[in-house]
Structures are given as C-alpha cells and as structure tokens.
Amino acid sequence: MAGKQILGDDPFGTGANPNEAPPPAPPASLRKEEPENAGATAAEPAAEIPPARKARGAGAPRPKPTPEIATPTEYGPSIDHPPAAQHTGLVDEVKQLERSVRDRILPAHAGEHSGERQRMPLEMVWKRWRALAMRDRSDVVDEFGRDPQVASRIEPLLEFLYKSYFRVSARGMGHIPDDGRALIVANHSGTLPYDGAMIMHAVKHEHSAARDVRPLVEDFVFHFPYLGTLMNRIGGVRACPENAERLLEQDQLVAVFPEGIKGIGKLYRERYQLQRFGRGGFIKLALKCDAPIIPTAVVGAEEIHPMLTKITWLAKSVGIPYLPITPTFPALGPIGLLPLPTKWFIAFGEPLYYNAEYGAEGAGDRILVNKLAEQVRNRIQSMIDDLLRTRKSVLFG
Amino acid sequence: MHYLTAHMSAPKKKAARAPKKKALVPRPAFDPEQRVVAITGAYSFIGAELIKRLERDRRFYKVLAVDVRKPTFPMNKTQFHKVDLTLPTADAELAAIWRREGVDTVVHAAYLSSPTHATSWAHELESIGTMHVLNACAECQVRKLVVWSQTVVYGAHPLNPNFLVEEHELRGDKSKSRFVRDKVEAERQVRRFRHENPDSIVTVLRTAATLGPTIRNFATRFFSRAMAPTLMGYDPLMQFVHERDVVDAFVLAVTGDHPGDFNIVGDGVLPYSTILAMMGKLPLPMPHFLAFPLSQALWATQVFDSPPNFLDFLRFLCVADGDKARRVMGFQPRYDVKAIIEDFLGLPAKVESASGLDAAEVVEGGV
Numbered sequence: 172m173a174g175k176q177i178l179g180d181d182p183f184g185t186g187a188n189p190n191e192a193p194p195p196a197p198p199a200s201l202r203k204e205e206p207e208n209a210g211a212t213a214a215e216p217a218a219e220i221p222p223a224r225k226a227r228g229a230g231a232p233r234p235k236p237t238p239e240i241a242t243p244t245e246y247g248p249s250i251d252h253p254p255a256a257q258h259t260g261l262v263d264e265v266k267q268l269e270r271s272v273r274d275r276i277l278p279a280h281a282g283e284h285s286g287e288r289q290r291m292p293l294e295m296v297w298k299r300w301r302a303l304a305m306r307d308r309s310d311v312v313d314e315f316g317r318d319p320q321v322a323s324r325i326e327p328l329l330e331f332l333y334k335s336y337f338r339v340s341a342r343g344m345g346h347i348p349d350d351g352r353a354l355i356v357a358n359h360s361g362t363l364p365y366d367g368a369m370i371m372h373a374v375k376h377e378h379s380a381a382r383d384v385r386p387l388v389e390d391f392v393f394h395f396p397y398l399g400t401l402m403n404r405i406g407g408v409r410a411c412p413e414n415a416e417r418l419l420e421q422d423q424l425v426a427v428f429p430e431g432i433k434g435i436g437k438l439y440r441e442r443y444q445l446q447r448f449g450r451g452g453f454i455k456l457a458l459k460c461d462a463p464i465i466p467t468a469v470v471g472a473e474e475i476h477p478m479l480t481k482i483t484w485l486a487k488s489v490g491i492p493y494l495p496i497t498p499t500f501p502a503l504g505p506i507g508l509l510p511l512p513t514k515w516f517i518a519f520g521e522p523l524y525y526n527a528e529y530g531a532e533g534a535g536d537r538i539l540v541n542k543l544a545e546q547v548r549n550r551i552q553s554m555i556d557d558l559l560r561t562r563k564s565v566l567f568g
Numbered sequence: 569m570h571y572l573t574a575h576m577s578a579p580k581k582k583a584a585r586a587p588k589k590k591a592l593v594p595r596p597a598f599d600p601e602q603r604v605v606a607i608t609g610a611y612s613f614i615g616a617e618l619i620k621r622l623e624r625d626r627r628f629y630k631v632l633a634v635d636v637r638k639p640t641f642p643m644n645k646t647q648f649h650k651v652d653l654t655l656p657t658a659d660a661e662l663a664a665i666w667r668r669e670g671v672d673t674v675v676h677a678a679y680l681s682s683p684t685h686a687t688s689w690a691h692e693l694e695s696i697g698t699m700h701v702l703n704a705c706a707e708c709q710v711r712k713l714v715v716w717s718q719t720v721v722y723g724a725h726p727l728n729p730n731f732l733v734e735e736h737e738l739r740g741d742k743s744k745s746r747f748v749r750d751k752v753e754a755e756r757q758v759r760r761f762r763h764e765n766p767d768s769i770v771t772v773l774r775t776a777a778t779l780g781p782t783i784r785n786f787a788t789r790f791f792s793r794a795m796a797p798t799l800m801g802y803d804p805l806m807q808f809v810h811e812r813d814v815v816d817a818f819v820l821a822v823t824g825d826h827p828g829d830f831n832i833v834g835d836g837v838l839p840y841s842t843i844l845a846m847m848g849k850l851p852l853p854m855p856h857f858l859a860f861p862l863s864q865a866l867w868a869t870q871v872f873d874s875p876p877n878f879l880d881f882l883r884f885l886c887v888a889d890g891d892k893a894r895r896v897m898g899f900q901p902r903y904d905v906k907a908i909i910e911d912f913l914g915l916p917a918k919v920e921s922a923s924g925l926d927a928a929e930v931v932e933g934g935v
Contacts, residue, residue, distance in 0.1 A: 297848045304845030310906055312838060315730055316805045394726050394884075396801020403803075404839070409885075413729035 312404075315385070315414070321404040329372045332365070336512050337471060338568070341373040343519035346465055349380040352419045353522065354457050355426040357467035358445055358551055359434030362476040362495055364392055364402070365510060366469045370426050371406060373517055385418050386426040389435075391492055412452060419460040426467075427453045429544070436481060436493055442473040443559060445552050451537075451544035454525065458534040463522035466547055468554035471515030474565050476500075514568035516558050520550060605822060606632040606662075606671045608653065608701060609678030610639050613783045614716055617815040618675060618822070619646055627823070632669055634662065635678070653678055653697030654689065662704035671708060673822055676701045677716040679754070681778075682786035683747035683878075685870050694750035695757070702761045705768065712769040713761070714821045719776045719831060719888040721752045724880040730805070731889035734774075734829040745875040762827075771821045776833040776888060779912040780811030786874070791912065796849045797863075798841065799856040802883045805837040810903035810911065817899050826897045831888035836905040840882060846909050856883060 309320040333339050347353065357370060367386035374384045386402075387410035393399040399407075408414050410427070418425050428434060429448035437446070457464050481493040499507035525533070525543055533539050562568060605622055609615045610633030622628045623644060631646040633639060638648045647669075651661050666674070678697055684690050698715075705713050722732045723739035741752040755772065762770040777787040787808070790796065809832055817832040844851050854862070859879055866872035893899040902919050903911060910917035 300850075301845065301848040304848065305842075308839075308842050308845060310838070310842065310846060311836070312805070312842070314837060316837065316839060318839070318842075390726060398801075400801065400803040400839075403805075409730065411727070411729045413731070413733075417731065 315406075315408045315418070316403045317383075317385075317406045318404045321401075322406065325401070325405050329368055333369060333372045333376075336510075337365075337369065337475075337515040339369055339373060339471075339515040339517060340568070341377050341517040341519070343521075344374075344378050346519045346521055347374060347378055347382070347424070348463070348522075349382075350422065352422045352460060352462045353424050353465055354419070354453060354462045355384065355424065355465045355467050355519070356453055356547055356551065357426060357428055357469055358443075358473075358555060359428035359430040360437055360442070360469070360473035361510070362435055362478065363398075363508075363510075364388065364428075364435070365475065366472045367402075367407070367426060367428065368405075369472070369515065370467065370469070370517060374424065382424050384424045384426050387415055387428070389428075389431050391432055392435075395491075412456065415453075415456050416460060419456065419462050425462075427456075429453050429548075432492060436495075437473065437478070438481070439474075439477040439479060443470070443555050445548050445555075448544045448548045451540040454540045454543045454547070455534040458526050458529060458540075459531050461526040461531065463524050463526075464547060465522050466520040466550045466554060468518045468520070468551055468558055469515065470518075470555060470558040470562065471513040471565075471568075474513045475510035477511070511566075513565050514562075516562070516568070518554055518558060520554055523547065523550075602629040603627060603673060604630045604632065604669050604671045605673045605675065606634060606666055606669075607675045607677065608634045608651075608697075609676070609716075610635040610648070611637040612677055612681065613778075613785070613811065614677045614814060614818060615639070615675075616641065617811075618677070618818050619643065621815060621819050622646075622822070625819075625823075630669065632665065632671060634665075653700050654692040658697070659700040659703035659707070662700065663707040666704060666708045666710065671710060673712040673714070674701065674705055674710050675714045675716075675818065675822060677818075679716055679718075679751065680747065681784075682789065683745065683873065683875050685873075687746040690746060691750050695753045698754040698757050702757055706761065706765055709765075710768060712771070712822075712825065713758075714771045714773065714818065715754075715758050716818075717751060717755055717772050717774045717829075719774045719833065719886060720748050720881075721755055721774065722886055722888065723748065724804070724884040724886040726884050728885045728887075730885060731887060732831070733889050734831060734892055743877045743880070745877045747875060748877075769825050769827045771826050772829040773817055773821060773832050774829065774888065775814050775817075776807050776809045776831070778811055778814050779808050779908050781911060781914065783811040788912070789873070791843075791847055791849070794850055795852045796844050797859065797879075797882065798844070798851045798853045799859055799879065799883050800853045802856065803839045803841045804881070804883060804885050805887055806840055806843060806881075807833050807837045807887050808905055808908045809834040809901065810908045813899075813901040813903060816902075817893065817897070820897050820899055824897065828892075828896065830893040830897060830899070831890050832893055832899065833888050833890040834901045834903055834905055834908055835890075837887055838905050838909075843909065846906075847913060 307320060307324055309318055312318045347355075355370065357366065359366060364386075367388070371384045371386060374382050383406060385406055385408050388399070388402050388407040389410050392402060393407070393409045403409075408418065410431075415425055415427070429452070430446045431449055433446040437444075453464070456462065476495065476497050478495045478497050480496045482496065483493045486492060486494040494501075497507060499509075501507065529536075529539060529543075605628055607615050607618055610619060612635075615633070615635065616639050619631055619633055619639060620641065622631050623646060629645070631643075633643070633646050633648045634651050634653075635648075636650060636652050638650070639646075649665050651658055651665070655661075665671075676698065678701075679694055680690055702713075704710075719732070721738045721740040722728065722736060723741075723743055725739045728739075729736075738752050738755060740748040743749060758770060758772060762768070778785060779787055779791065813834060814832060817830070820826070821830075838846075841851065856879065860876055863872060863874070863879055864876040867875050890899075890901070903917065907917040907919055
C-alpha cells in the first residue's frame with residue numbers, strides 16, 4: 172500500500188523521500204517504514220529503463236535495481252535546495268506541496284527519465300538529426316582540437332591558394348627533420364594569418380615525411396569569432412608557453428611567429444622589416460625543450476594586403492586592435508578583403524641547435540635569451556633580403 | 569566480546585547505539601584496518617556513492633554520514649548525523665561527533681553541484697560550511713581530509729592554456745558568479761588549512777563537468793534540454809568526467825594517501841558544437857554581446873538556472889590536465905569523452921577494459 176501511495180503522489184518517481192507522501196500517520200511511524208518505501212520505489216524505475224540502457228554490456232556494471240543498492244531515483248540533488256525548516260502542520264504541508272509542484276516543473280527533477288523516455292516517439296527524427304549534424308565533423312579530435320574531417324574539408328581551399336593563387340615556391344625543405352621536435356620561426360605579415368596556413372600546407376605536401384605543423388596563433392586571431400575556431404580545427408594552437416611546451420614534448424613540429432600582432436599590422440612601407448621578436452619566449456622554449464630552431468623566411472605575404480594606414484580609435488570599440496586601410500579595403504567593401512595574388516617564396520634555413528651550446532639552464536639567462544632572439548631575427552632578415560634581391564616582380568616572382 | 573564482531577553481528581539499531589557508551593574514551597591510535605571515515609554532504613551523489621563503496625570495503629570500520637537529509641539506501645556500518653553546516657555552531661557539533669567516534673578521514677563533499685538563486689544561503693553552505701568543517705578537522709587533528717572541488721574554479725578565461733595544471737592560478741574568483749567564487753573561497757581556506765596543519769594529509773579533487781546515467785547536476789540538466797545556446801563564432805573545447813570515475817577517484821583518495829590538488833577529468837576533449845551534434849541538440853546561436861544581457865535578464869528573473877557568466881564557458885577554454893592524478897594517484901578514467909556522452913545518452917558505450925584501476929580490486933583490496 173505504501174508503494175502505491177508514493178506512486179500516486181509522485182508519478183515521475185522523483186523523490187523517494189517518504190516525508191513527501193501525504194502524512195496520514197505521524198512522522199515517527201513514517202520514518203520507521205522508510206527502508207520499505209525505499210525498496211518499493213527502487214523497484215519502480217526498473218520497468219521504465221529503456222531496452223538500450225538495460226542491454227548495456229557487462230563491462231559497465233551498474234547499480235542493479237535491487238533494494239540493497241540505490242537506483243537513480245533514490246537520491247537527488249539534495250544540497251541543491253535550501254533545507255526545509257522544521258515546521259509542523261499546515262506550513263509543512265504547504266512546503267511539501269510547493270516542493271512537489273516544483274519537482275514536476277523543473278527539468279532537474281522531472282527529467283529523471285526524460286533522457287530517453289520523452290524522446291522515444293521522435294527517436295527516428297533525433298537519429299537523423301544527429302547523423303546530419305555529425306556529417307562533416309569527426310567525433311574524435313586531438314587534444315588541441317584539430318578535427319581531421321574539418322581539416323580535410325579545408326584542404327582543397329588551401330591547395331588552391333598554395334598552387335594557383337600564391338604559387339608558393341618552397342625551398343630548404345631538407346632542413347626540417349623527418350621526426351622529432353623542432354621550432355619553425357618565421358616572419359609574420361599579411362593582416363590575416365595566411366602565412367601560417369601556407370607553411371603548414373608546404374610541410375604537409377612537400378616534405379618527405381609529410382609532417383603536420385602546429386602553428387601558434389596569437390590571442391587576437393585565436394579569439395576572433397569564426398576565424399579562431401577555424402584555425403583551431405585545422406591545427407592552430409593558442410600561443411602560450413604551456414601549450415608550446417606540451418606540443419614540443421610530444422615531438423611535434425611547432426611554428427611560431429615571434430613578431431606577433433606587430434608583424435600582422437605592419438604598414439606597406441614597413442614591409443620586410445622585422446619587428447622586435449617579442450620577449451624571446453621562443454628562445455626559452457627551444458633551450459628548455461631541446462628543440463632546434465629552423466629560421467624561416469616568407470616573402471610575398473607582406474604585399475597581399477598593402478596597408479597604407481590603420482585606424483585604432485574606431486577599432487578598439489569593436490574589439491579588434493586596428494582597422495586596416497588598404498587601397499581596396501573599405502573602398503570596395505568585402506571584396507577589398509581579398510588578398511593580392513602575389514608570388515610567394517618560403518625558405519627554411521639551417522637548424523640552430525642552441526640547447527647543445529647553452530643547455531637548458533640558459534633559459535633563465537635573460538640577456539642571453541635576448542641576444543639569441545636578436546641573432547635569429549638577423550638570420551631571418553638576411554634570408555628575406557636574399558630572397559628579395561633575386562625577386563624581379565611582386566606578382567610573378 | 570570483541571567490539572568489531574559485536575558490531576558486525578548486531579542489528580543496525582544496536583550498532584548505532586553502541587558507540588555512544590564509549591563517549592569518554594579517548595581517540596584510539598590510527599589503525600589502517602579499523603578506519604572511521606566521516607562524509608559531509610552524504611545525501612549528494614558523491615557522498616551517497618562513496619558511502620556505498622565504503623560500506624562494502626572491510627578496511628573501514630565505520631562511516632559517519634553528515635548531511636541535513638538522511639540517505640535513503642540501507643546502511644549497515646554507516647551512522648547518520650544530522651548537522652546543518654550553515655548553523656553557527658556546526659563546527660563544535662562536528663568536532664564533538666568526530667572526536668567521540670575517532671574519525672581519521674574526513675571527506676568534505678557538501679558543495680552545490682548547480683548554481684542556485686539563494687546565493688546567500690549557498691555562500692553560507694559552501695564558504696562558511698567549509699570553514700566549520702576545517703575548524704572541526706583542526707580541532708580533532710584529523711589525519712586526512714579529502715575535499716571536493718570543481719575545475720570551474722580555474723574559470724573560463726581567454727588567457728587559459730589548453731590544459732590547466734593544478735598549480736594554475738584560480739581565476740574563478742574574478743567571475744561575477746557566486747557559485748564559482750564560493751568554491752574558490754573554499755579552496756583558499758583549504759589551502760590555508762594545509763599550511764597551518766602540515767601533519768594532515770589534504771587532498772583536493774577538482775572534478776570536471778560530471779555526466780552519467782544517474783547523476784543529476786547542472787551539466788546533466790543543461791544537456792537534457794532539446795536546445796542549447798551557442799555563441800556565434802566561438803566553439804571551445806570541453807571535457808567531461810564520468811560519474812563512476814569520479815567515485816573511483818574519491819575511493820582512491822580515501823584509501824590511499826595522496827596529498828595535493830588533483831584534476832579529475834576524463835580523457836579527450838571535444839568542441840562544444842561536436843558535443844551538441846553527438847547529443848542531437850538543436851544549437852541556438854546568439855551573438856555574445858546579445859547573449860550576455862539576455863542571460864543576465866533571464867537569471868535575474870529566475871527563468872534560467874545559469875548565471876550569465878556561465879556563458880564564458882561556451883566562449884573560452886576551461887580544460888584541466890588530468891596527468892597528475894594519473895601519475896601520483898594512479899587514477900585511470902575508464903570513460904573517454906565519447907564514451908561519456910554515449911553513456912549519458914543511454915547508448916552502448918565502449919569502456920576501457922584495460923584500466924589501471926579496477927573497482928573491485930580497490931573495494932575488496934587485500935581483504
């Protein structure tokens with residue numbers, strides 16, 4: 172009889188709290204029959220468990236709906252609710268009524284079985300929707316968020332940019348090791364991070380070991396709506412020492428652009444003049460993780476968006492660091508965002524083994540770190556100058 | 569009669585009454601085979617599941633369940649003590665009980681698993697309640713303290729690295745959410761306690777958003793709805809942990825001695841949009857500059873149960889690194905993110921069979 176009472180009072184099987192049943196007997200006697208009640212309610216949900224859940228393999232032993240071991244319905248988010256004060260009589264009854272009404276309205280309580288129960292009639296629709304939503308994404312991504320399916324979907328676009336649009340010519344590919352960690356350090360330019368994507372594509376398709384490059388993306392791009400997400404799905408990682416270290420510890424190939432945001436925002440007249448290399452974080456990283464530095468020069472990228480000037484006061488209010496003014500951009504609207512089809516050269520230089528020379532403890536020597544950063548910067552600057560000297564035309568190489 | 573056999577054979581009522589006679593007996597020396605564990609928040613998921621596991625474990629002599637509501641499953645060696653941690657004298661009450669029973673391990677799990685509109689009550693329970701528990705622990709010189717925390721204490725911040733280690737700064741206290749701030753406050757108190765009581769073993773377990781077929785919390789409620797809000801252009805990586813793995817971690821922390829903070833997380837991450845797709849939810853895209861005021865209004869009018877700054881978790885990363893728990897505690901989650909979602913949906917999930925920790929082994933360990 173006790174079980175029936177509870178069922179009538181509590182059709183969702185939410186609370187097995189015997190105090191919620193209308194108290195025909197004094198509370199003391201109710202508390203006495205508690206174990207019985209618990210057993211009765213415990214048996215209830217067993218019938219309601221859908222076959223899918225019932226048929227789960229033996230590999231995942233689950234609390235069985237026996238009176239000894241509690242079932243889902245026996246405990247709820249108790250401490251989620253302020254404890255009811257010790258009232259008696261009418262106040263208590265009103266409180267209980269209030270709670271039972273709330274239990275039916277709030278999904279937290281009504282939803283004990285809603286997971287499948289309420290979805291059952293629309294199961295087919297739900298399954299179709301899931302299949303549709305999962306169509307062009309994979310259900311396993313790597314720990315930094317690279318989604319192989321999204322990456323392969325973007326591949327044709329990158330291929331087009333690489334082969335036909337920028338006609339990239341990559342040299343010095345032999346300087347990139349076939350396995351093991353390395354740090355590609357390159358100049359940065361071009362308002363949007365095309366250079367990172369092109370370096371990734373070059374190493375993936377022209378290197379003998381077809382390695383994946385993980386470019387470190389500065390915060391501004393990484394948290395830019397859509398763009399940052401896309402960069403993340405195809406392999407970009409937010410630039411911070413912890414992430415870079417983790418990648419290098421996994422023997423991955425990491426690309427860094429130490430010029431950072433200053434490099435992206437270079438004006439046309441400042442093209443190919445390397446900016447300050449941050450605070451030398453990449454040197455610390457190379458020393459600490461024993462990774463060779465591969466100085467890399469990208470030529471052609473600095474002319475794709477010939478920025479004449481930039482407006483900062485307006486842009487700050489929108490949340491971007493500056494608003495670029497190019498011959499085409501605000502004038503032609505969105506078409507102005509198309510990059511110029513310049514001819515690109517990417518040159519990978521000889522690896523620099525600083526760790527062998529200075530050891531991991533060199534990372535603590537700030538003067539040394541700055542000196543080495545300046546050395547790498549000069550190296551890349553001279554590689555750029557070499558490429559510029561042999562280049563005859565911006566558009567045709 | 570040997571008191572253990574007396575306890576085992578006596579019916580429940582007598583067992584509960586028996587220790588009261590030895591109220592004035594001084595606390596016995598620590599015996600690894602005769603341990604007494606006190607659990608606050610015994611009615612909550614973690615408390616209840618932990619009690620069930622300790623009930624089956626013969627290394628533990630007695631379990632003291634502390635909560636305002638009595639757990640509803642039958643208990644043999646568990647004594648229930650009704651103590652309201654929000655009351656001003658809760659610490660003295662706890663200390664009296666624990667000293668009398670000779671508690672050597674305290675598991676403090678009396679925290680909220682979802683935000684509530686009763687913010688001042690929540691503050692009393694989480695922050696002041698922790699203070700009471702810590703006072704009582706210091707008073708009784710408890711050998712070990714295990715505290716439940718959540719990875720939300722790190723806060724979703726644009727400057728977070730992809731994997732937050734335990735030593736990372738807790739940015740959650742900068743958030744406007746009382747829910748997160750109270751948890752950070754509690755953690756700071758625990759840190760101070762650890763500093764002041766170097767002899768105690770203090771373990772903090774920070775669990776990620778916990779999903780599973782039986783647990784009910786903010787995350788399960790959020791993912792039970794047919795629709796879920798998304799912020800246009802943002803798609804952060806997320807991680808979960810399975811309810812069974814959480815209980816495993818607590819059992820590990822109670823049975824072994826592992827001082828320090830540990831992230832208890834499942835393997836693998838997935839983008840938020842992929843999680844919604846796998847669960848078959850309808851995404852509700854909103855620009856973030858509209859979503860924040862809207863959610864603020866819905867929270868203020870109590871239509872929604874998530875404070876507005878929870879949208880940060882849909883915008884920025886808050887993923888913790890579970891490596892330390894694996895290395896130091898030997899905690900090996902059985903469910904990876906995909907299996908957790910499948911199990912939550914009620915689909916047959918593929919579970920790691922070759923896991924470092926076998927529940928049966930831990931429960932029956934060496935007995």
